[in-house]
Amino acid sequence: MSDKKIPYKIYLEEDEMPKQWYNVRADMKKKPEPLLNPATLKPMTLEELSKVFCEDLVKQELDDTTPYIDIPDEIREFYRMYRPSPLVRAYCLEKKLGTPAKIYYKFEGNNTSGSHKLNSAIAQAYYAKKQGLKGVTTETGAGQWGTALSMACSYFDLDCNVYMVKCSYEQKPFRREVMRTYGAKVTPSPSETTEIGRKILAEHPGTTGSLGCAISEAVETAVSREGYRYVLGSVLSQVLLHQTVIGLETKTALDKYDIKPDIIIGCAGGGSNLGGLISPFVGEMLRGEKNYQIIAVEPASCPSLTRGTYAYDFCDTGKVCPLQKMYTLGCDFIPSANHAGGLRYHGMSGVLSELYDQGLMEARSVVQTDVFAAAEEFARVEGILPAPESSHAIKVALDEAKKCIETGEEKTIVFGLTGTGYFDMFAYEKFHDGEMSDYIPTDEELAKYRDTLPKVNK
Amino acid sequence: MSDKKIPYKIYLEEDEMPKQWYNVRADMKKKPEPLLNPATLKPMTLEELSKVFCEDLVKQELDDTTPYIDIPDEIREFYRMYRPSPLVRAYCLEKKLGTPAKIYYKFEGNNTSGSHKLNSAIAQAYYAKKQGLKGVTTETGAGQWGTALSMACSYFDLDCNVYMVKCSYEQKPFRREVMRTYGAKVTPSPSETTEIGRKILAEHPGTTGSLGCAISEAVETAVSREGYRYVLGSVLSQVLLHQTVIGLETKTALDKYDIKPDIIIGCAGGGSNLGGLISPFVGEMLRGEKNYQIIAVEPASCPSLTRGTYAYDFCDTGKVCPLQKMYTLGCDFIPSANHAGGLRYHGMSGVLSELYDQGLMEARSVVQTDVFAAAEEFARVEGILPAPESSHAIKVALDEAKKCIETGEEKTIVFGLTGTGYFDMFAYEKFHDGEMSDYIPTDEELAKYRDTLPKVNK
Numbered sequence: 001m002s003d004k005k006i007p008y009k010i011y012l013e014e015d016e017m018p019k020q021w022y023n024v025r026a027d028m029k030k031k032p033e034p035l036l037n038p039a040t041l042k043p044m045t046l047e048e049l050s051k052v053f054c055e056d057l058v059k060q061e062l063d064d065t066t067p068y069i070d071i072p073d074e075i076r077e078f079y080r081m082y083r084p085s086p087l088v089r090a091y092c093l094e095k096k097l098g099t100p101a102k103i104y105y106k107f108e109g110n111n112t113s114g115s116h117k118l119n120s121a122i123a124q125a126y127y128a129k130k131q132g133l134k135g136v137t138t139e140t141g142a143g144q145w146g147t148a149l150s151m152a153c154s155y156f157d158l159d160c161n162v163y164m165v166k167c168s169y170e171q172k173p174f175r176r177e178v179m180r181t182y183g184a185k186v187t188p189s190p191s192e193t194t195e196i197g198r199k200i201l202a203e204h205p206g207t208t209g210s211l212g213c214a215i216s217e218a219v220e221t222a223v224s225r226e227g228y229r230y231v232l233g234s235v236l237s238q239v240l241l242h243q244t245v246i247g248l249e250t251k252t253a254l255d256k257y258d259i260k261p262d263i264i265i266g267c268a269g270g271g272s273n274l275g276g277l278i279s280p281f282v283g284e285m286l287r288g289e290k291n292y293q294i295i296a297v298e299p300a301s302c303p304s305l306t307r308g309t310y311a312y313d314f315c316d317t318g319k320v321c322p323l324q325k326m327y328t329l330g331c332d333f334i335p336s337a338n339h340a341g342g343l344r345y346h347g348m349s350g351v352l353s354e355l356y357d358q359g360l361m362e363a364r365s366v367v368q369t370d371v372f373a374a375a376e377e378f379a380r381v382e383g384i385l386p387a388p389e390s391s392h393a394i395k396v397a398l399d400e401a402k403k404c405i406e407t408g409e410e411k412t413i414v415f416g417l418t419g420t421g422y423f424d425m426f427a428y429e430k431f432h433d434g435e436m437s438d439y440i441p442t443d444e445e446l447a448k449y450r451d452t453l454p455k456v457n458k
Numbered sequence: 459m460s461d462k463k464i465p466y467k468i469y470l471e472e473d474e475m476p477k478q479w480y481n482v483r484a485d486m487k488k489k490p491e492p493l494l495n496p497a498t499l500k501p502m503t504l505e506e507l508s509k510v511f512c513e514d515l516v517k518q519e520l521d522d523t524t525p526y527i528d529i530p531d532e533i534r535e536f537y538r539m540y541r542p543s544p545l546v547r548a549y550c551l552e553k554k555l556g557t558p559a560k561i562y563y564k565f566e567g568n569n570t571s572g573s574h575k576l577n578s579a580i581a582q583a584y585y586a587k588k589q590g591l592k593g594v595t596t597e598t599g600a601g602q603w604g605t606a607l608s609m610a611c612s613y614f615d616l617d618c619n620v621y622m623v624k625c626s627y628e629q630k631p632f633r634r635e636v637m638r639t640y641g642a643k644v645t646p647s648p649s650e651t652t653e654i655g656r657k658i659l660a661e662h663p664g665t666t667g668s669l670g671c672a673i674s675e676a677v678e679t680a681v682s683r684e685g686y687r688y689v690l691g692s693v694l695s696q697v698l699l700h701q702t703v704i705g706l707e708t709k710t711a712l713d714k715y716d717i718k719p720d721i722i723i724g725c726a727g728g729g730s731n732l733g734g735l736i737s738p739f740v741g742e743m744l745r746g747e748k749n750y751q752i753i754a755v756e757p758a759s760c761p762s763l764t765r766g767t768y769a770y771d772f773c774d775t776g777k778v779c780p781l782q783k784m785y786t787l788g789c790d791f792i793p794s795a796n797h798a799g800g801l802r803y804h805g806m807s808g809v810l811s812e813l814y815d816q817g818l819m820e821a822r823s824v825v826q827t828d829v830f831a832a833a834e835e836f837a838r839v840e841g842i843l844p845a846p847e848s849s850h851a852i853k854v855a856l857d858e859a860k861k862c863i864e865t866g867e868e869k870t871i872v873f874g875l876t877g878t879g880y881f882d883m884f885a886y887e888k889f890h891d892g893e894m895s896d897y898i899p900t901d902e903e904l905a906k907y908r909d910t911l912p913k914v915n916k
Contacts, residue, residue: 007472008538014465080466081550081841092539092613110568112843112878154838155550174883178843180890181834376639380612383539385570385636420570422880425632432638 009086010253017084018248021071021241024279025064025351027286030358032064032237032350033325036312041456044322052219054229056127060238067283069241071123072130078122078155079245082111087253088417092381094401101404103397104261105417106250106277107384112178115342115387115419116273117148117233120242124231125152134227135159139189139214141168142342143175144387144419145233150184161228163189163217167208175423189214196220196318210334211344212317219320234270235315235324235349243276246416251280254414261292263400265415267392268296268305268363269342271349277416278361285360294361295400296352297392299371300440302335304328304348305356305363307441309450311457313347323454326353330449336439342389346449366395367438372431374398375421387419388427467544468711475542476706479529479699482737483522483809485744488816490522490695490808491783494770499914502780510677512594512687514585518696525741527699529581530588536580536613540569541703545711546875550839552859559862561855562719563875564708564735565842570636573800573845573877574731575606575691578700582689583610592685593617597647597672599626600800601633602845602877603691608640619686621647621675625666633881647672654678654776668792669802670775677778692728693773693782693807701734704874709738712872719750721858723873725850726754726763726821727800729807735874736819743818752819753858754810755850757829758898760793762786762806763814763821765899767908769915771805781912784811788907794897800847804907824853825896830889832856833879845877846885 025031034043049058060069071079090103108116128136135158140146146162153160162184169176169188179186189209190197194217200207222230233239254261264281266274274296284290298305304327313328315321328347335344348356355361368388375391377398378384386394397415404411421428430436483489492501507516518527529537548561566574586594593616598604604620611618620642627634627646637644647667648655652675658665680688691697712719722739724732732754742748756763762785771786773779786805793802806814813819826846833849835856836842844852855873862869879886888894 011469077550081546088539092535112837112841114880151841155841173887174880177883177887177890178880181837181843181886183838379570379639380641383570383576383609383613385639422572422632422636425635428639429631429635432635 006089006257006259008091009088010257011086012084012249012252014080016252017076017079018245019071019076020068022244022248022279022283023063023067023069023241024283025237026067027283028354030354032354036323036456038314038319038323038454052223052230054124054127054131054133056130057124057238060241061236072126075123075126082118083245084249085110087250090382093378096381097398097401097405099401099405100408100410101401102410102412103401104412104414106246106414107417108246108273109384109387109417109420113144113148113151114422115144115148116243116246116276117145118151119245119276120233120239120272121145121148121152122155123242125149125156125158128229128231129156129158133158133229135161136229136231137161137163137218137222138231138233139163139211139218141165141211141344143168143172143423144342146184146186147175147178149231149233150179150182153184154182160184161218161221162186163191163214165189165209165211165214172423189217191217193217194220210317215316216318216320234272235345235347237349237351239272240275240279240349240351243272244279246273246276247278247280250277250414259412261414262411263293263295263413265295265297265393265396265400265413267343267389267416267418268298268348268352269345269389271352273416273418275349275352282355282360295396296356296361296363297396298363298365299343299392300365300367300438302329302344302346303365304346306365307446308348309453310353310357311453313453315347317346323456324350326350327356328453329446330452332452333449343392364396366392367440369431369436369438371395372428372436384417385421386417387421388424390416390418393417464547464715464717466549467546468715469544470542470707470710472538474710475534475537476703477529477534478526480702480706480737480741481521481525481527481699482741483695484525485741486812488812490812494781494914496772496777496781496912510681510688512582512585512589512591514588515582515696518699519694530584533581533584537703540576542707543568545708548840551836554839555856555859555863557859557863558866558868559859560868560870561859562870562872564704564872565875566704566731567842567845567875567878571602571606571609572880573602573606574701574704574734575603576609577703577734578691578697578730579603579606579610580613581700583607583614583616586687586689587614587616591616591687593619594687594689595619595621595676595680596689596691597621597669597676599623599669599802601626601630601881602800604642604644605633605636607689607691608637608642611642612640618642619676619679620644621649621672623647623667623669623672630881647675649675651675652678668775673774674776674778692730693803693805695807695809697730698733698737698807698809701730702737704731704734705736705738708735708872717870719872720869721751721753721871723753723755723851723854723858723871725801725847725874725876726756726806726810727803727847729810731874731876733807733810740813740818753854754814754819754821755854756821756823757801757850758823758825758896760787760802760804761823762804764823765904767911768811768815769911771911773805775804781914782808784808785814786911787904788910790910791907801850822854824850825898827889827894827896829853830886830894842875843879844875845879846882848874848876851875
């Protein structure tokens, strides 16, 4: 540790911002397994994937050997509008806890999308524009990804079609209006605009939709329209790649002040933010240079890492996307109504799954009432109102800092604070009113879904 | 202009942050008129004011001679959690407009309260704590002030009682929940908890309340309880003083890059943010050192500067606060349902009123559909989703930048972006759906309220 006084917020200069993303797969001896075509069970080719996704993004998806990939100037220009994001020293939290631990968090919520999602949205929009496309389609559940993509498309003057799960469309009108402010066309799903939507509406009149259905509609729209492609906000390796700006900035900021973290913590839904945060640190571990304790935190209601199976599965509940080898609860698993919408995903990024399987990362699951209690404890001293997703990381960071009080260890803890909770106040209200419950699936329930994993695994 | 490349966001170092607030009244030859006791029509004394307000704050209120007032360490420590705020060069906006103008904005929305209100809330909470008080009371309309005060009180472990206008309490449940997250007690006003509340409820059963009524309840609670004082989020000179951190940081950032602004623009409701932004620049004008064009922007629906009278009036519609000489529409004036809740105030800060009267500042009024159109234009290229209040300044900044396209002038425009619009999406929705209307009061209407100004003016 240097003698330099560490400020409350470490901001990098613009010229210290990353000029390349870091592709951690290049440093992995055992790579994540390839995506499979569910029909042929053979690895997906560039040609096959390019029908659905933008070509440059497919190249990034398939590239597991190039360690550094240049960030195009147009994307770096956009990054400069809201990045570098601050690495905050939680002095007030440390004081309140009375812990000898040193706590830092990388705060990705200081942009209108309210989360880290913008880091990949702008990249995906850029490559769509570069390819000469008219627009992109996507789905959104809680709405963070849809918001980020709307902002990115507005910037590059691309048409943006968002299929929003109908119950969210109705319950989160504010999210919908933010997307409309950025010019996106937001359609409640299921809708009459697609074949699959009409079919579902005919079979289940009055349904409020699901993420799986919204994905199916977005993919159908993309492949059936000239000049459109489908984009996805997490899970894929390309998304994790773009999110490495988080980890690279974090590392530069820490290095600038000679700080070496002992523990790095992040919440994990699809895994892109955590993967982005830890990639440069895991790279050091893979190259045998340094060692860190890395902790993924997931909701006890959707415990893909802690209680799932490492197997090939569909990335989507609609079963239209390729098969990916990952820790999964089974793509038919429907998580209970946990308010951390962004963590309600049955599987986990293939890269993170492989790192977890190799023992480079551990995982913990936490119940949501504990998460909201931690969120409130954090908010009251650090000021920031955290998103429920991000608060999973806060919960474990507090746990670790409290352990240090007992042991007297001066551990340095870094966690990712992925976003703000402005659009999650219904959940906070339930928590304040004591109406929030914790649901943990039974072993029997999980076994039921595990039995439906695709046959390729057998 | 120096050759130094100007970054997208100018962040000051922590040691460049202001250590003192700047009291612009000290440099004014003709000072704002003193507050008057409405019963005696004599200037309010320290003793009289200290029954309602914290003593140190009253001293600041009455001090019009000390140019610089130290910011206590405890407050500076809190400031470091969310300040310095960035001064942003709007490169993307300039490019989109094709203007030769150089546009900068000081962004105060990067904190959970979502606005500049926190700058004064933390100061007021600190002095309350220092005085050994148990807690403070206040009212809130749109909710920004209440949120900021909740955060500040939570930090200093003070009891915080917020009277929230009942219709807002019901229509803005998210705002209410943010305050509860920070431990505030939020009471819909009128309530059964005060004498005045019970009286109003008896006379007007089913009323949804008003800001005037909420102020009355907050003041009654403060003066009738041991260890409590009342705090206010705008209008008063002490609030304007605290908000000078905005202008001081802005000036330091501009000076660092040898930038001299030609035009400085801010929205004006009670006037504290604009006053805070312009104080150091006005100081230079008062001392004859430099000259700037300063523009206050107000809603056409509530045009206190552009169509009001410079006269003594009550600061509050409840007529329980002292009389202040200010530009006012009459304290009984009820603005139409303009969604920029923070600008729906019948009067204007006494300091700003005096500066306006001396010709140091001009004022413009704008209609809200134009304001929302400007907000959307801004959001789509600069990313940030602005609050309706702040967007009044954006509208005039865009007007001025567009003028430069015609004239070819390379003017430097600086405006204050006071907050974010996350909690204003109902208003954005109305705008998107074409359901927003503009209301401009008639001369007859304004004359009616002008005739009710207190007799002291005659």
